[in-house]
Amino acid sequence: MKKLMLIFILGSIACSAIFVQKLLSTSRSTSQPDLSLFQQGGSSELKEEIPCHQPREFVIFTMPKTGTHLLRPFLENLTNKISVAWWTDKVDHSKSYLYDKNMVNLLLLIPNSVQGYWLQTPMPNYSFTSIMNTVKEADDFLVSHVAFSSEMEKIMQERNCVVFFILRDPRDWVISVIHHPNKSGVDIFGSVNDNPDFQSLDMDDKIDYIIRGTKSYYSASEVFQRFLPWLESPVCCPLRFEALIGPRGGACSEKEHLTELRKITHALQLDISDEKLLEIFDEASAEKINLVKGKAGTWKEYFNDDHKDIFKDKFGDLLFKLRYESDDNW
Numbered sequence: 001m002k003k004l005m006l007i008f009i010l011g012s013i014a015c016s017a018i019f020v021q022k023l024l025s026t027s028r029s030t031s032q033p034d035l036s037l038f039q040q041g042g043s044s045e046l047k048e049e050i051p052c053h054q055p056r057e058f059v060i061f062t063m064p065k066t067g068t069h070l071l072r073p074f075l076e077n078l079t080n081k082i083s084v085a086w087w088t089d090k091v092d093h094s095k096s097y098l099y100d101k102n103m104v105n106l107l108l109l110i111p112n113s114v115q116g117y118w119l120q121t122p123m124p125n126y127s128f129t130s131i132m133n134t135v136k137e138a139d140d141f142l143v144s145h146v147a148f149s150s151e152m153e154k155i156m157q158e159r160n161c162v163v164f165f166i167l168r169d170p171r172d173w174v175i176s177v178i179h180h181p182n183k184s185g186v187d188i189f190g191s192v193n194d195n196p197d198f199q200s201l202d203m204d205d206k207i208d209y210i211i212r213g214t215k216s217y218y219s220a221s222e223v224f225q226r227f228l229p230w231l232e233s234p235v236c237c238p239l240r241f242e243a244l245i246g247p248r249g250g251a252c253s254e255k256e257h258l259t260e261l262r263k264i265t266h267a268l269q270l271d272i273s274d275e276k277l278l279e280i281f282d283e284a285s286a287e288k289i290n291l292v293k294g295k296a297g298t299w300k301e302y303f304n305d306d307h308k309d310i311f312k313d314k315f316g317d318l319l320f321k322l323r324y325e326s327d328d329n330w
Helices: 001-025 066-078 101-107 125-139 152-160 170-184 203-212 221-233 254-268 275-289 307-315
Strands: 058-061 082-084 139-145 162-167 236-240
Touching: 058 082, 066 082, 066 125, 066 139, 066 162, 066 254, 082 152, 082 170, 125 139, 125 152, 139 170, 162 221, 162 254, 170 203, 170 221, 170 307, 203 307, 221 236, 254 275
Parallel strands: 058 139, 058 162, 082 139, 162 236
Antiparallel strands: none
16 A cells, blocks of 8 residues: 555656646636436446456446445455555545536646546546556555546556446435535535535525535536546446445335346456345445435435426436436426
């Protein structure tokens, strides 16, 4: 881990000069992805040279609050590997999930670099590749919240690496984001001094705040647009939170749950019985299910008609394209 951290620190230093130069020279915003291209399912047209008994290299690149720590222990138990979540190992970064828009847009302009963590100062491609090599040599796998970029996708393609991404109903995501500070003690909108008002708001106003965004913070739809292009990537194995969590989440059958888990074993080329697969998931997820409510449709307990109207205005027809709704009458 010390070697991993040293590589990260050196990489961050190496890219700082480029960052400063870009920061001073431009402030244009990045273009938004074409939401019309989003389709649930994705493909995993990866190379087939790796033997079936040898799992492919893989990473977990997810949005915050979509089930990362439900998938993580399952993959550890399934593959007998250890996950490396390097942002928690004394790496200095902001834990703000809805970060300053202008700063993120500037960071995304830095050439030949990738964001190894959502909202973290980018590092040169070769530095991130070195981190991946170190993790692979240790027979571990990387877990991070990584927004989509063509640079990161290219690195994953060159490594024949599977990217596991979890999709969650954006409305449930809004509620989970609001509850997060209460469970973790982490203020996701910056320090209390930077934003003293959010925690004092009532629930209705908090929901409005997250859906709309502010001058400084991304709206919920803008956050989703940063991550959702992974669904279209050939390196991605997309998973749906509601199916991953299983029948206990109230939105899928046992058969649908097993089908979702089978996406994972297929992507990693693992041969395992249905019974064993379900056993591994149940053992890995037992503790995590108790830490989060993990129910689909929780938003219905909180959204009022005004929230629904604001959400529809901000998200447009995204819920239809992601197959969470069949019409606008929800």
